[in-house]
Amino acid sequence: MPEGPEIKTNSLFVNSVCNGKIFTGKPIRSAVAKSPEIDFDCNKYTISSKSRGKELMLVLQCECTVCDKMHLLFRFGMSGKFMFTSKEQLPKHAHLQFYTAANTSSAEQCVLSFVDARRFGSWHITQEWGQERGPDVVYEYDAFCDNILHNLHQETIFNKPICEVLLNQKYFNGIGNYLRAEILFR
DNA sequence: GGAGTATGAAGAT
């Protein structure tokens, strides 16, 4: 699933389902996950999201003034996605789980989870976007264009078949195999 | 039941 548009859609989805919700407790990591534990044990926090190319940033914001925000950078690999379900319907392959507080407006406890069947995806505790990845074509259109126009003279990068150039994430952050195929076909 | 396929990308050669 996940190339730029799907990452953006996932980010909008997270913001939609988490709007007005309070989350609680330390996020739960599955036993087989390779990405780090999240030491953010907060009684009441909110979750918001933003995206840039193939990366999605979750922001955990504690309601108290004592705790700091925590930023988590996600890459989705080949099969990553976010889901929001009841605790009872937690999907298989939910490798990082954020639980809503039980006493919020909805009666049952819900879970925002990062689901990734193939486990090629990852998360990192950082607020920096990937250093080797270029601007987002939607959210940073001018920077996206400038980045390409100012580097077009670099023959080792751009003097190649366009089907190879389009996969260079330093300039086309968010383009993957299916998008380059669609773009070149059209 | 086995072979082949899948939207990523780090690490080895």
Add this chain to the structure above:
DNA sequence: TCTTCCTACTCCA
């Protein structure tokens, strides 16, 4: 440039 990580699904004998 090749290999590896991993699961789910389709197709075929």
